[in-house]
Amino acid sequence: xxxxxxxxxxxxxxxxxxxxxxxxxxxxxxxxxxxxxxxxxxxxxxxxxxxxxxxxxxxxxxxxxxxxxxxxxxxxxxxxxxxxxxxxxxxxxxxxxxxxxxxxxxxxxxxxxxxxxxxxxxxxxxxxxxxxxxxxxxxxxxxxxxxxxxxxxxxxxxxxxxxxxxxxxxxxxxxxxxxxxxxxxxxxxxxxxxxxxxxxxxxxxxxxxxxxxxxxxxxxxxxxxxxxxxxxxxxxxxxxxxxxxxxxxxxxxxxxxxxxxxxxxxxxxxxxxxxxxxxxxxxxxxxxxxxxxxxxxxxxxxxxxxxxxxxxxxxxxxxxxxxxxxxxxxxxxxxxxxxxxxxxxxxxxxxxxxxxxxxxxxxxxxxxxxxxxxxxxxxxxxxxxxxxxxxxxxxxxxxxxxxxxxxxxxxxxxxxxxxxxxxx
Amino acid sequence: xxxxxxxxxxxxxxxxxxxxxxxxxxxxxxxxxxxxxxxxxxxxxxxxxxxxxxxxxxxxxxxxxxxxxxxxxxxxxxxxxxxxxxxxxxxxxxxxxxxxxxxxxxxxxxxxxxxxxxxxxxxxxxxxxxxxxxxxxxxxxxxxxxxxxxxxxxxxxxxxxxxxxxxxxxxxxxxxxxxxxxxxxxxxxxxxxxxxxxxxxxxxxxxxxxxxxxxxxxxxxxxxxxxxxxxxxxxxxxxxxxxxxxxxxxxxxxxxxxxxxxxxxxxxxxxxxxxxxxxxxxxxxxxxxxxxxxxxxxxxxxxxxxxxxxxxxxx
Amino acid sequence: xxxxxxxxxxxxxxxxxxxxxxxxxxxxxxxxxxxxxxxxxxxxxxxxxxxxxxxxxxxxxxxxxxxxxxxxxxxxxxxxxxxxxxxxxxxxxxxxxxxxxxxxxxxxxxxxxxxxxxxxxxxxxxxxxxxxxxxxxxxxxxxxxxxxxxxxxxxxxxxxxxxxxx
Ligand code: NA
Ligand code: NA
Numbered sequence: 001x002x003x004x005x006x007x008x009x010x011x012x013x014x015x016x017x018x019x020x021x022x023x024x025x026x027x028x029x030x031x032x033x034x035x036x037x038x039x040x041x042x043x044x045x046x047x048x049x050x051x052x053x054x055x056x057x058x059x060x061x062x063x064x065x066x067x068x069x070x071x072x073x074x075x076x077x078x079x080x081x082x083x084x085x086x087x088x089x090x091x092x093x094x095x096x097x098x099x100x101x102x103x104x105x106x107x108x109x110x111x112x113x114x115x116x117x118x119x120x121x122x123x124x125x126x127x128x129x130x131x132x133x134x135x136x137x138x139x140x141x142x143x144x145x146x147x148x149x150x151x152x153x154x155x156x157x158x159x160x161x162x163x164x165x166x167x168x169x170x171x172x173x174x175x176x177x178x179x180x181x182x183x184x185x186x187x188x189x190x191x192x193x194x195x196x197x198x199x200x201x202x203x204x205x206x207x208x209x210x211x212x213x214x215x216x217x218x219x220x221x222x223x224x225x226x227x228x229x230x231x232x233x234x235x236x237x238x239x240x241x242x243x244x245x246x247x248x249x250x251x252x253x254x255x256x257x258x259x260x261x262x263x264x265x266x267x268x269x270x271x272x273x274x275x276x277x278x279x280x281x282x283x284x285x286x287x288x289x290x291x292x293x294x295x296x297x298x299x300x301x302x303x304x305x306x307x308x309x310x311x312x313x314x315x316x317x318x319x320x321x322x323x324x325x326x327x328x329x330x331x332x333x334x335x336x337x338x339x340x341x342x343x344x345x346x347x348x349x350x351x352x353x354x355x356x357x358x359x360x361x362x363x364x365x366x367x368x369x370x371x372x373x374x375x376x377x378x379x380x381x382x383x384x385x386x387x388x389x390x391x392x393x394x395x396x397x398x399x400x401x402x403x404x405x406x407x408x409x410x411x412x413x414x415x416x417x418x419x420x421x422x423x424x
Numbered sequence: 425x426x427x428x429x430x431x432x433x434x435x436x437x438x439x440x441x442x443x444x445x446x447x448x449x450x451x452x453x454x455x456x457x458x459x460x461x462x463x464x465x466x467x468x469x470x471x472x473x474x475x476x477x478x479x480x481x482x483x484x485x486x487x488x489x490x491x492x493x494x495x496x497x498x499x500x501x502x503x504x505x506x507x508x509x510x511x512x513x514x515x516x517x518x519x520x521x522x523x524x525x526x527x528x529x530x531x532x533x534x535x536x537x538x539x540x541x542x543x544x545x546x547x548x549x550x551x552x553x554x555x556x557x558x559x560x561x562x563x564x565x566x567x568x569x570x571x572x573x574x575x576x577x578x579x580x581x582x583x584x585x586x587x588x589x590x591x592x593x594x595x596x597x598x599x600x601x602x603x604x605x606x607x608x609x610x611x612x613x614x615x616x617x618x619x620x621x622x623x624x625x626x627x628x629x630x631x632x633x634x635x636x637x638x639x640x641x642x643x644x645x646x647x648x649x650x651x652x653x654x655x656x657x658x659x660x661x662x663x664x665x666x667x668x669x670x671x672x673x674x675x676x677x678x679x680x681x682x683x684x685x686x687x688x689x690x691x692x693x694x695x696x697x698x699x700x701x702x703x704x705x706x707x708x709x710x711x712x713x714x715x716x717x718x719x720x721x722x723x724x725x726x727x728x729x730x731x732x733x734x735x736x737x738x739x
Numbered sequence: 740x741x742x743x744x745x746x747x748x749x750x751x752x753x754x755x756x757x758x759x760x761x762x763x764x765x766x767x768x769x770x771x772x773x774x775x776x777x778x779x780x781x782x783x784x785x786x787x788x789x790x791x792x793x794x795x796x797x798x799x800x801x802x803x804x805x806x807x808x809x810x811x812x813x814x815x816x817x818x819x820x821x822x823x824x825x826x827x828x829x830x831x832x833x834x835x836x837x838x839x840x841x842x843x844x845x846x847x848x849x850x851x852x853x854x855x856x857x858x859x860x861x862x863x864x865x866x867x868x869x870x871x872x873x874x875x876x877x878x879x880x881x882x883x884x885x886x887x888x889x890x891x892x893x894x895x896x897x898x899x900x901x902x903x904x905x
Binding site (some may be wrong): 030035036042046050051052162163165170171173233239241293297 | 427433434462464465466467468469471472475476479480481587588591593594595597599600615618
């Protein structure tokens, strides 16, 4: 058992694709338990039996379409016209736009690539320090993870629902729960940015309603999106998967048919790239259903539960340990694999300590968000290093103040459940 | 070890009974027969559980009548919409036919320890439903693969949504469905009641459940052990079955206390539904999807019952 | 021989690309169509929900298959960065071979699963044998395995992999 875990860990560290590592674990586990290995395929097939999953390809496609169009530019213009006059205005613009964008693209690195190219030069031109600008753009790449309809939020909901432990939760509850914690991150990072860059500000006279009007007119097609998604879901008019379908169709209509910013010729390529990401995530989900099933079959969650209950005696200590564990996990694993592999194990334990599954989800994702920035393997660090052609060590230096601020946020989110639960 | 999966939520009275039964079987067979239950649908929906029984990961499962009918079409019988009008009628039919159905399961390779009633399903909805007109534009849930209920809904001019049982709560939460049909007990057990506000006071479908174990596995036990398992599980199912009527009344009261409201059906609605249901069932029986012989038998029993007990069947 | 392989893989790539675009298009149209139908015409089609879920499965497998072309799968390659240069290539080959073996095993047992389903005559969408739709699992994993065998024989350079980041 321990040997097997070590071998799997080594395979993963040596760069075996995670889906293959998870599959190896599942195959090995069923083999040990003397169970027909066809069960792995039976579990994988459950992909076709989860109605909510439909939301994932549809939202991802919409996100990719948006990032390929000139929507990012229009959103930057609009936010710039609205809040650009504040001290550190452009920094605030970056934070806000990135958060909005990541919510739609699911923090898969698309934000840095699509928006970083736009914001980084602009920041530099406006006299923001190089390291600050780099750090901001890199951090922003995963900001907004807690806002609907981000993929990790949906995925957590799916995994938690499959487990069916503790109070029943729904994805729209998660969407609500993420709002305040997400805003807290924006507020803290924004406040610090304003203070740090208080010397950089455009004269107030730069603000004009006329400019705002023009920017609104330009972005008129994208503006209804949050209302379609959030309004539709929160009002109960749309199911999550329906909102995803409407979003995909709407974005397609706007960017391809009306504005024609994505040519018909380019469309297959956008579909292609978004579906490769979807395939990569869902194949991990499918095989992790099998590996989770091995664990459930052998009663592992109960054993872990008993072990933790005997060792850790207060909720506070448990939360502290949970944070440490998740931070390490986030430093090693990407968010999607971490979700599908670890949530089945820690959810029963956390519920045993009286933590609401929705709150756990927010804690989990907030920690994972930091994982995007932690050395040695934060994905955003690599993407930014590659995208802006800077050595990775410079990115470590550039991001650490942001990292500290996000850690404070995580602590607040963890120890003040009200932040997540107040809207439910 | 016999591993049995169910969608019944962990901690429900059903699970407690089964776990207690497992302990009793273990003691009485001196540890030769161990039953292990996986609750809360962690092994997947009914289809998944069947697949896992085929490959031998699981040896048994607790299924709904609808789930069983995927394996043995005869099991559709009790779940035919509006087959009977009252608990009395249904109990009479079951007295006459339970054993026959258990035999049919046995012939198909499943050992069954008796049926447990879940009571009658009523429409439960987010907006009051008194007539078919109120269902227009609503997303009405029909169990996946329950083509008969589906056709009845279509016959009434309603567009239903099919989902597996395990996804209904999510469906209600995400707005994928907004009208479901279940018994008060089911609404409580599956927490569906948290997402509906109204119950239409009209019995639509009789719900049954049964625990089946793969015959190959079961026949490997010694005759004495088989006898003990039959006794214990049979007794548990009998108890559940007996308590259902009372439990459902209590459950309904609990739901009403929770603020759900009972909606009386509009005049003539029952006969309207009945007419459509009978037409659909006749059509399906004619197509041969479902053995008409059993249906005819059941109808004969109902006729007998109504003749002998004109008052009770008047409803 | 080599020509046939090249010809086959080009054909396969085209097929995958087409399928990917087709499946996604059908998915969007059906999902939206269903909403429109339900809200405007009070009607629906009994099998749409089930069909959409099957589409998700197909997109998953084919998307993953496409990702295998240049090995774009999600991974954590911490250790690899610290491994000496000359060990890197053989190491990558071993990992590719192992991945191919795992996918081959998945394909074999997926085939087993599909065969059992066919034997029991289970159906989807009301009347179609479910193995038609489920075959994507064994076929998909077999092809992924094939891709990793090709990668093992001719591993891409480490740099080119980095350029394929999302
Ligand atoms: Na990472
Ligand atoms: Na990381």
